[in-house]
Amino acid sequence: MSETYDVVFIGGGPGGYVGAIKAAQLGLKVACVEGRGALGGTCLNVGCIPSKALLHASHLAHEAETNFAAMGLNAGPLSVDVAKMLGFKESVIKSNTQGIEFLFKKNKVAYVKGWGSIAAPGSVKVKGEDGSETTLAAKNIVIATGSESTPLKGVTVDEKRVVTSTGALELPAVPKRLVVIGAGVIGLELGSVWKRLGSEVTVVEFLDHVTPGMDGEIQKQFQRSLEKQGIKFILGAAVSGVDASGADLKVNYTLRKDSSTASLDADVVLLAVGRRPYVSGLGLEAVGVALDERGRVKTDGHGRTNVPGIWAIGDVIAGPMLAHKAEEEGVSVAETLAGQKGHVNYDVIPGVIYTDPEVATVGKTEEQLKQEGRAYKVGKFAYVANGRAKAILATEGFVKVLADATTDRILGVHILGPQAGETIHEYCVAMEFGAAAEDVARTCHAHPTLSEALREAAMAAAFGKPIHS
Amino acid sequence: MLKPMSCKLLVIGAGPGGYVCAIRAGQLGIDTVVVEALRPGGTCLNIGCIPSKALIHAAEAFEAAKAAAEANNPLGISASAPVLNLAKTVEWKDGIVARLTGGVAGLMKKAGVKYVSGTARFENGETVIVATDMGEQEIHAENIVIATGSVPVEIPSLPFGDRIISSKEALKLSEPPEKLVVVGGGYIGLELGTAYAKLGSQVTVVEAAPRILPLYDAELSAPVARRLAKLGVEVLTSTKALGLSPDGASLRVESEETARSLPADKILVAVGRKPHFEGLGLEELAIDMEGRHIRVDDRCRTAMRGIYAIGDATGEPMLAHRAMAQGEMVAEIVAGHKRAWDKQAIPAVCFTDPEIVSVGLGPEEAKASGREVKTAFFPFAANGRAMTLQSEEGFVRVVARADNHLILGIQAVGAGVSELASGFGLALEMGARLEDLAATIHAHPTMGEAVPEAALRALGKALHI
Ligand SMILES: Cc1cc2nc3c(=O)[nH]c(=O)nc-3n(C[C@H](O)[C@H](O)[C@H](O)COP(=O)(O)OP(=O)(O)OC[C@H]3O[C@@H](n4cnc5c(N)ncnc54)[C@H](O)[C@@H]3O)c2cc1C
Ligand SMILES: Cc1cc2nc3c(=O)[nH]c(=O)nc-3n(C[C@H](O)[C@H](O)[C@H](O)COP(=O)(O)OP(=O)(O)OC[C@H]3O[C@@H](n4cnc5c(N)ncnc54)[C@H](O)[C@@H]3O)c2cc1C
Secondary structure, three states, X not given: OOOEEEEEEEOOOHHHHHHHHHHHHOOOOEEXXXXXXOOOHHHHHHOHHHHHHHHHHHHHHHHHHHOOHHHOEEOOOEEEOHHHHHXXXXXXXXXXXXXXXXXXXXXXXXXXXXXXXXXXXXXXXXXXXXXXXXXXXXXXXXXXXXXXXXXXXXXXXXXXXXXXXXXXXXXXXXXOEEEEEOOOHHHHHHHHHHHHOOOEEEEEOOOOOXXXXXXHHHHHHHHHHXXXXXXXXXXXXXXXXXXXXXXXXXXXXXXXXXOOEXXXXXXXXXXXXXXXXXXXXXXXXXXXXXXXXXXXXXXXXXXXXXXXXXXXXXXXXXXXXXXXXXHHHHHHHHHHHOOOOOOOOXXXXXXXXXXXXXXXXXXXXXXXXXXXXXXXXXXXXXXHHOHHXXXXXXXXXXXXXXXXOOOOEEEEXXXXXXXXXXXXXXXXXXXXXXXXXXXXXXXXXXXXXXXXXXXXXXXXXXXXXXXXX | OOOOEEEEEEEEOOOHHHHHHHHHHHHOOOOEEEXXXXXXXXXXXXXXXXXXXXXXXXXXXXHHHHHHHOOOOOOOEEEOOOEEXXXXXXXXXXXXXXXXXXXXXXXXXXXXXXXXXXXXXXXXXXXXXXXXXXXXXEEEEEEEEEOOOEEEOOEOOEOOEOOEEOHHHHOOOOOOOOEEEEEXXXXXXXXXXXXXXXXXXXXXXXXXXXXXXXXXXXXHHHHHHHHHHHOOOEEEOOEEEEEEOOOOOEEEEEEOOOEEEEEOOEEEEOOOEEEOOOOOOHHHOOOOEEOOEEOOOOOOEOOOOOEEEOXXXXXXXXOXXXXXXXXXXXXXXXXXXXXXXXXXXXXXXXXXXXXXXXXXXXXXXXXXXXXXXXXXXXXXXXXXXXXXXXXOOOEEEEEEEOOOOEEEEEEEEEOOHHHHHHHHHHHHHOOOEHHHHHHOOOOOOOHHHHHHHHHHHHOOOOOOO
16 A cells, blocks of 8 residues: 555546546546446447447448438438447547546546445445456545446346347347347437347337426427337336247237237347446445435435445435436535536536437426426427428427416526527526526527527517517 | 509518518417518528538438448448439429428418519619519518628629529539539538538638638648548638630639639639629618618618518628517517617537537637637547547537636538537526536437536546547
């Protein structure tokens, strides 16, 4: 035990690596322990980045199929070289993860390779690949160990035929029939990728709607637009198991409304019923770090666990499992440790689904406002009435702005539409300022842009009427 | 002679300025008439913003399909080399234009606006005569808005006609010209020139200034210049277009060093636009001009009571969204609301490849205003989303006051940055400081993440570079 770190992050995902960089920038002596052999965590290695690389690579197939003929373009039938596509994805992952190694060097963060555990407050034990053990002394320890795919009873994952998102990001060939269990963000994004590349995709979901927790109107329209692309949905269906004994996989399920049972044949099954916090091997029990009822590390809302000197951030604690939420928590804890006032505004965390059209939401849903009994008004605007959307053949979807009925303060924004993930940031900035719908309505928006639809929805909320519908 | 009409508000011209003014006025219960000589939607919907963006989109798609057909494309999606049917592309574009202009007509009707088709001429400050198909229509109005827009500037030695075309004709060619020379390296010339280069034309751009896009700073225009070179577009800067060669098949150009003759099937002249007042009878009014455009105050009032002017008729920046914002404001003023032009930011967007947006002050402008400024940029090469989109060219740049970090301007160049512009505008309108942008959570992975990173960098250190 040669040196004492001000802080050791366990886990080099977006929470851990960003926190480590920030802490180092603020003058602290920092180490980051990562076991998977590459920095960037789930997000960069098997999550956000590779999934978006495949969504981009397959986007052309979607465009060509749905839009080319209308524009006077004839490209002939497309062929897909999956190996090449995966090669593109790998190259994107590599440049991202290596970029973080470079940032660690630049900011003087010690990158400790191996699996960490907490021996005691102030002491992190690291087991290297070669079996060697080292111990790091740390004034503070931050648990940033992320999450893993939630298993489902009766479904045995082999990452070849029955896969999680990780396996779905490297299928060697386009499966003829893909069954996705779970209509959440991950299942729908990856289902879209393989649908575009030629799979028949069926999504089986326990609840009666897709994307649990999202605004109800968005859920409905989103499902419809995916159906139009040929994705099939079986809702209200509890999967009881996947039978992998034969040549075909059999997905058995029970319909909740009448308890009838049925099954689906598949070549590949993607299990995507959610993610759960990953704390195994950390030794939390021994040091007395408390978990909540769902196995998440309990914190005080500022990253502190119940044990002094031990902190936790990202997917391993409560809140939306999103990379930028993890990053923000990493920054916040780093600032707190450096003596500043770290803070995360949990009311303004955008969420994006990178399908076609995209979905982006921030703030409260209409259902939440109803439940809270808050008086609100709704402004809506459809992309069919937006010039830019017409010019790029992407008129599906709408913008929905929820504002306080008396003060006009923006409470939530829900978008189904082209480039929703980029355009929503305007509202994130607005909500950080506690802006009213009128503030957005009175801001000059460039023409012709998709963003004009966001403003028209604000006008509908603020003045009762948009101009263009 | 038709029966004279009278109204509270008369709008001349149904472009984005005029039609938005009329709709908003109608929504506010004002008795409104709009007069339009051609089609509703004006330059913007018929021969400007919308059709150009449709053509640009088709050209981008064609380019992507071509790239996919190349043996070394990295994505693993391939197709046979695509075939273009430009006549069909133009038909598609015309369909969009028809739906949008029809839509605008419908919206005006829904708002209770009366539409008169014909050319308007001022009789005096309260009366306008409209030449319609059915004869002259006299209209009296308490308030009149001049929203007559603009037309392309002609070069005397290169009069429009035959192979010399304006942006209007460039949007309805039946096939890509083999050789296209673009005179003028501003946004209109480059947007269309780039589209045709992608569609297969051999394009040369002639620009009198030392670099393209002279209205944007060199940092912003450099990525566009690089992309043009990659597309095989020849750019001749500090070069003047003189006139046609004797056989009429080439354009003669001259720079300090050389004189050349550029063979051209079409010559697109895009050297700017000027306000359009022909036949309007402005001489009957006592309003002040400022150069070629009408002088207005912060309420878009002209020197004559009851007469307003909006949009391109009021000069630069000649942008559709400025025209619309002015139109909305005037409608509200006529309705008795207290309004004045207090916009902090009018975004300017260039739909080139890559796109450019600029909101507020650039670094040089900010310094020229005598303030001490902090400026920083964040490159898309360090942005994960950009990598997944294969669009690593470009950056986001912030300009702020050094003393209190108040943001004075935000610019960006890169793929799809036009959609970041509204966020930039909103930040300026809210009086955001660098800390505000740095602390706003941006979704991962998005190009937008470059915004807080640029702000963090201006404050000292970015996280991802
Ligand atoms: C397919 C997919 C797509 C996604 N797309 C998006 C998206 O588009 N946008 C978005 O915001 N989010 C997305 N997510 C979610 C996002 O990846 C997570 O929210 C984010 O990665 C959480 O960051 P984290 O730092 O908390 O944990 P992780 O990224 O999971 O990182 C934790 C790291 O800790 C390491 N580790 C664990 N235990 C130990 C130990 N004992 N010792 C050493 N190292 C350890 C792990 O190896 C891992 O690298 C996606 C997820 C998936 C699976
Ligand atoms: C190729 C091209 C691309 C462009 N791209 C963009 C862009 O991407 N973004 C952007 O913001 N701007 C763009 N512009 C500029 C934009 O089109 C103009 O700024 C905008 O149209 C101005 O609106 P306006 O209402 O002032 O005038 P106009 O749109 O010019 O409308 C004026 C209307 O008045 C009518 N009119 C004129 N005189 C009379 C009369 N005497 N009686 C009756 N009617 C009359 C005309 O017929 C016309 O319909 C582009 C322009 C061009 C040419």
